[in-house]
Amino acid sequence: MRARLHPEIATGSDMDALLLRSLQSYVLDTFGLAEWQDVCRRAGLAAQTFEPMLRYDPGTADRVALIVAEVLGRSVDAIWEDVGIYLVTCPDREGVRRLLRFGGTCYADFLHSLEELPGRARLAMPHLEAPELTLDEVGPDRFELCCQSHILGLQRVLLGLLTAMADDYGALCLIQPGADGCISITVLDRRHTTARQFDLALREG
Amino acid sequence: MHADRPDHRIALDSAVLSHFMPMHLLLDAEGRALSFGPTLARVLRGDAVPGARFEDLFEVRAPGGAVTVGDVLARAGNRFRLVPRKGVRAGLRGLGLRLPEDGRVLLNLSFGIDLISAVRDLALTDADFAATDLAMELLYLAEANAAVTRELRGLNLRLEGARVAAEEEAMTDPLTGLRNRRAADLVLERLCAARAGFGLLHMDLDYFKAVNDTLGHAAGDFVLETVGRILREQLRAEDCAARIGGDEFVVIVVGRSDPKTLQAIAERIIARISLPMAFGDQTARVSASIGIVRSLDMAAPEAAQLLATADRALYAAKRAGRGRAVLLASRGG
Numbered sequence: 001m002r003a004r005l006h007p008e009i010a011t012g013s014d015m016d017a018l019l020l021r022s023l024q025s026y027v028l029d030t031f032g033l034a035e036w037q038d039v040c041r042r043a044g045l046a047a048q049t050f051e052p053m054l055r056y057d058p059g060t061a062d063r064v065a066l067i068v069a070e071v072l073g074r075s076v077d078a079i080w081e082d083v084g085i086y087l088v089t090c091p092d093r094e095g096v097r098r099l100l101r102f103g104g105t106c107y108a109d110f111l112h113s114l115e116e117l118p119g120r121a122r123l124a125m126p127h128l129e130a131p132e133l134t135l136d137e138v139g140p141d142r143f144e145l146c147c148q149s150h151i152l153g154l155q156r157v158l159l160g161l162l163t164a165m166a167d168d169y170g171a172l173c174l175i176q177p178g179a180d181g182c183i184s185i186t187v188l189d190r191r192h193t194t195a196r197q198f199d200l201a202l203r204e205g
Numbered sequence: 206m207h208a209d210r211p212d213h214r215i216a217l218d219s220a221v222l223s224h225f226m227p228m229h230l231l232l233d234a235e236g237r238a239l240s241f242g243p244t245l246a247r248v249l250r251g252d253a254v255p256g257a258r259f260e261d262l263f264e265v266r267a268p269g270g271a272v273t274v275g276d277v278l279a280r281a282g283n284r285f286r287l288v289p290r291k292g293v294r295a296g297l298r299g300l301g302l303r304l305p306e307d308g309r310v311l312l313n314l315s316f317g318i319d320l321i322s323a324v325r326d327l328a329l330t331d332a333d334f335a336a337t338d339l340a341m342e343l344l345y346l347a348e349a350n351a352a353v354t355r356e357l358r359g360l361n362l363r364l365e366g367a368r369v370a371a372e373e374e375a376m377t378d379p380l381t382g383l384r385n386r387r388a389a390d391l392v393l394e395r396l397c398a399a400r401a402g403f404g405l406l407h408m409d410l411d412y413f414k415a416v417n418d419t420l421g422h423a424a425g426d427f428v429l430e431t432v433g434r435i436l437r438e439q440l441r442a443e444d445c446a447a448r449i450g451g452d453e454f455v456v457i458v459v460g461r462s463d464p465k466t467l468q469a470i471a472e473r474i475i476a477r478i479s480l481p482m483a484f485g486d487q488t489a490r491v492s493a494s495i496g497i498v499r500s501l502d503m504a505a506p507e508a509a510q511l512l513a514t515a516d517r518a519l520y521a522a523k524r525a526g527r528g529r530a531v532l533l534a535s536r537g538g
Contacts (some may be wrong), residue, residue, distance in 0.1 A: 053360045095352045102345040105331055119460075120342075132486035142318035200344055 006046070012055025014128055015151055019083070020050035022157075025093070026079075026086045027068055038071050041066065060151045080153035084160020088168065089161040100165055101198045106169035106190060111135055111143050111162075141187040148181060155181045170195040227335055228297075228312045232259055236274040236309035245314060248323065249292040257431040263287040265416050265449050267294065274310050278303060287314070295319035317365045317439065321347055327451060378448040381433025389447035389455045391507040396457065396500065403500050406456035407515035408474070411492040411527040413452040424484045428491055435477045439470070455512075462501045471530035472496040479528060494522040495530040502534040 007017075028038045040048045050056070062076075069076040074197055087096045093179035100121075103113030131149035138144050145162070147154060159177055162185060166173040172192035178184050218241045222229050228243035236259040246253035252262055259274040266288055268280040277285050278301055287297045296319045320343055323329065334340045336507050347417040376388035384392075396403050412434065417425040431450065436446040436456060445457040456474075461467055479492045496518025500506040518533035525531060 049363065051360055051363070054358050095348065099345060099349055099352070102341055102348075120345060120349070122355045123342075123346050199325075200329060200331065200341075201321050202348070203325070 006056075007054035008028075008053060008057050009058070013056050013058040013060075013150070014129065015149065016058060016061040017050065017054055018052050019151060019153065019157065020056060020064060020065075022083050022087055023050035023051050023065060023068060023079075025063065025090075026083045027072075027088060030082070030091070031072065033077045035071055039067050042067050042071065058150050059150075065153050076153065077156050080156035081163075083153075084157040084162075085164045086160075086163035087157075088161055094132075097168060098198070098202075100161070101168065102114040102200075107166055107169040107187060108141070108143075108166060108190070109175070110169060110171065111185065113147070114145060140182075143187075144178070144182055144186040145185065148179065149151040157184065159183055167193075167194050210473055217281050225335060225519070227333060228314040230312040232310040232312070234303075234310070236310065238262070239309070240407065244329065247327050247329070247333070248295065248297070249289055252289070252291050258277055262290060263297075264290055270463055274301070274312070277301065278310065286317070293323055295323040295326075302447065307449065320344065369465050376533050378433075379430075381435050381448050382430055383436060383454070383502070384447035385443055386447060386449040386455075389445060390447060390508060392445045393511065396459070397506045397508050397511070398496065400506070401500065402460060402462040404458040404470075405498050405500070405511050405515050405531075406454075406467070406471055406474075407496045407498075407512070407519045408454040408471075408493050409519055409523070410452040410478070411494055411523075415488045420484065420487055420489060424487065424489050427484045428482060428489050429481050431482050432491075432493075435474065439474050446516065450469060455515075462499050464497075464499070467499065468530055468532060471497055475528055475530060492528040494519060495523055496520070497530055497532040499534070 002148045004087075024036065028163065036047065051139075065076050066078055069079050072079065087093055089097070089098065100110065103117075104111040112135060114133050118132055121128050121130045123174075131147050131154065132197060134146050136146075145158065147158060157175060159175060160164050162173075162175050162183065170191055170193040171187055172189040174184075174186040174188060176184050222240075223242045227242040228248070229240075229242040230245055231239040231241075238253075238255055238257045238259070240255065240408050241249070241253045249262060260272050263286065265271045265277055265285065267286040268277065271277045271280050271285070277299075285299045285301070287295065288297055289297070296317045298317045299309060299314045301313050315338070320340055324340075324344065327333075331341055360518070376384055376391075378385045393405070410428070413425065413428065416428055429448070432454070433448070436454065440446055440456065440458070441458045445455075445459075447455045451454050458467060458470060462472070466490045468471070475493045475495060477481075479490075482489045482491075489499055496515045498511050498518060500511065500516045503510065514533055518531045521533060522529045522531040
């Protein structure tokens with residue numbers, strides 16, 4: 001079935017909406033308006049904006065990502081991974097990085113906090129259908145993160161997020177995609193570099 | 206319940222207390238400080254010295270009237286609210302008990318709703334809170350909420366922009382960029398309801414059909430666009446110029462009721478429209494007839510009646526030989 005590209009308030013998926021908006025910001029900020037307009041044209045998009053607070057047909061995010069991959073001449077996996085990195089590292093989106101850093105004082109703490117992430121997200125957005133995440137500590141400094149979602153790209157977005165957050169915490173890690181949407185993480189050095197500064201409360205103003 | 210069982214009794218030194226309660230305060234039976242948890246010591250800044258009296262450290266906000274720690278425990282049961290006198294101005298919630306053996310008082314404090322500003326002012330980190338404290342969750346929630354609110358505000362602004370654009374489109378004649386009939390009706394109704402003084406000009410182009418017939422529809426469209434531009438140039442922003450039919454226009458001149466002024470405006474418009482319009486290498490020549498009415502000529506102006514009167518004035522202008530403006534006082538109003 002062809003996914004519709006306009007908001008679907010009743011039946012749509014809010015995770016698709018959030019990822020579509022992230023994809024849009026990533027393409028606009030990293031490549032530019034011309035590329036995004038090209039994506040919109042090929043996708044047959046009337047409005048050139050995805051609204052993060054609305055809902056879109058499940059599958060829309062994956063469909064648009066394929067078009068982005070086509071326009072940018074890169075694999076869709078690489079695109080999604082970059083979106084994950086972009087969400088954490090883009091200075092304009094400091095909010096995502098900050099919210100993730102509340103997860104813990106070190107990278108291992110942060111990894112364990114990911115299981116709480118859907119619950120935390122629902123505190124602010126009660127209707128969010130956030131995918132459940134499970135983290136298994138499979139050995140010393142070895143973890144496996146699994147995520148069940150209808151969005152195929154989500155595994156790669158998480159991979160990008162985890163990679164960027166490892167840098168943020170100053171941890172040296174080996175992060176690899178596994179089967180069934182799982183990701184394996186090996187922490188090689190917890191304090192490889194200095195962690196980025198994190199103040200619990202934002203400066204006023 | 207099992208306090209009597211020896212294996213349930215524990216002796217805690219201040220390091221253990223601080224581990225579980227980084228904002229505790231241990232006072233002797235007379236209310237003098239014995240030890241402070243490390244986070245509370247930061248809150249009190251220089252005031253956190255052993256021997257300091259409770260009432261010198263804190264202003265009691267609740268229970269009302271309590272000053273000493275004895276008052277607080279006697280009146281509040283075990284829950285109370287304090288503000289440090291010299292340290293960070295933050296409300297602190299507390300829980301306290303007089304220890305049964307020697308009458309010492311153990312208080313455990315926490316930030317209430319002032320958590321965020323206290324964290325900011327003292328540059329606290331999560332090491333300053335017990336691992337069981339929900340402070341992190343509260344800080345997280347505040348930021349997550351702010352982010353969601355920001356997104357929603359953005360969404361509202363974008364939707365409002367789209368709504369205004371759609372409304373604008375629904376009110377605009379696409380060919381001339383003037384307002385359309387619906388927009389003119391709304392303006393008229395609003396002005397009539399407000400009993401505002403205004404002039405209404407009903408204009409019809411002369412010889413327009415001839416241009417269409419001899420030079421073609423593209424030339425006709427060009428004439429209409431030109432008339433649109435002329436009306437926009439001749440009118441103020443608060444006036445309303447609308448194309449309400451093929452070559453029929455309505456102009457509402459807000460706040461102008463002097464017959465001479467209205468007549469002058471109409472004649473200026475006619476003069477401009479009567480100038481030859483160059484369309485490629487051809488020339489289109491039209492003119493315009495205008496009927497004028499004033500809202501002041503009616504006791505209770507109504508849009509339909511004003512338009513009907515303006516229509517009669519327009520036909521009077523046409524009969525008088527075209528290229529003219531005729532003002533007609535409304536009858537029966």
